[in-house]
Amino acid sequence: MATTVEVGSEEFPIEMEENEEEPMEDEIIEEDTRTPEEKANDKKTEGNTFYVQKDYKKAIELYTEAINLCPKCASYYGNRAACSIMLDKFKDGLEDARTAVLLDPTFVKGHLREAKCHLALGEIDGAIRSLEEVTKLDPNNKQAKNDLVTARACFKFISEGQKAYDSGDFRKVLFCMERAIALAPACSRFKVQRAESLVLLKRYSEAQTSLNDLLQREGMNADAIYVRGLCFYYEDMIEKAIQHFQQTLRLAPDHTKSRLAFKKCKSLKIKKEEGNTAFKTGKNQLAYDLYTEALQIDPLNVFTNAKLYFNRAIVGTRLGKTDEAIEDCTKAIELDPKYTKAFLKRAKCYMETELYEEAVRDYEKVLDMQPSKEHRHLLQDAKLELKKSKRKDYYKILGLSKNASDDEIKKAYRKHALLHHPDRHASKSPEERKEEEIKFKEVGEAYNILSDPKKKYRYDSGQDLDDMCNGFADFDANNIFQAFFSNGQGFSGGHGFSGGHGFSGGHGGYHSYPGSGYSFQFG
Known part of the structure; x- marks a missing residue:
């Protein structure tokens, strides 16, 4: 079959299939005569199917359609609340559950779901009220009785946790909050208090992890931001801490804890910087005093105080306070091992x-x-x-410093040898004479080592002396004394036995100390 179309003065044929039919009229769709209530019920039934299949999001869509068709039906809100609970959307579930029981105060499941949402959100009083309402409507309801036990247990953990917090027992606070969170998993308040306890227990990494998770969901939670700032504060990240406290106060101007922490943070920062400036400019006593003042601001700030103690130790050594510096270093180490x-x-x-x-x-x-x-x-x-x-300190025996010169060593020996010579103490008791004899021998030992360059080098370098001088078994302090003074180093100018030491003038001639082995001939 063909037809023609006229274009200008010419006609062009348009081919058509032999079996092509003419267009049909639109089909007539039968009108839906169901009532809104019937349509809503069908949506609810379809939603129930998806609920059983655990497709809670699709179920919520269908329950929402049912509610739009029939907004006064309590069960539709109750069903949607149940889906929200399964998706951990407890705030949405609570709103629907409340609407359900307002529409039907005798709706037991609505009250139970309202209680469940209250409990999950940490609203224990609301949970108990809802559950008590269930027991009035259905005194034998087992779920209500079990949930009441759970709610009251959670309330106990909250009360004990608050008492522990007030007394500074943060380990118990942590224990109570972890158990409360297990019963009320959507309660941000319990999570923040748990994180704060971790901070105060110096478990900063754990606190940061839990706060990061919370702030991903609730970025404007002022309490969580405050605790995160507290974490930075105690980790000695002062600038970050200040930023977090400022953000908290912007969100909640009456946040008392944040205001106090911000004040401490600023004071600590200023005082520490003033101390550093004083130290750099050589004002050591001022720096010492400023670090001392800074240490009084917050005893709980472990890492900052550790640095302050260390800084004060450095200044203390400049001021000659070595013992105090050791004590400050010890305190710093106690705070930061x-x-x-x-x-x-x-x-x-x-x-x-x-x-x-x-x-x-x-x-x-x-x-x-x-x-x-x-x-x-x-x-x-x-x-x-x-x-x-652990050896004898020959320098100390002669009263010398370890960099003493040869001349100083000789003068020191002369002085101490004469001071402890047994003849000078002949009139004393045997015990006292023995003590002086030992000291005289030690003075000789000291001079024997320190006056010999090779022995002195080995002694100063910490090498064993026994092998070098075969010990002191054959050591004779008298020989050293005689050799020293016979060289003209000790009997003139009031240094020897004439001139004020009392060993000549009336004694004369040869003198010996009985039993000592020491004998000398005086002129």
């Missing part, structure tokens, strides 16, 4: 005060925490000084 700088500073102070065993322990700890060539050398030096300290 991994504070390497404090260990190093304390070890150096121990070395200066000749507490070598303590210095060795500190350097061993440092080397364990931070192995390095420098720290190994420091430990070796401390061990050497410890070894040397």
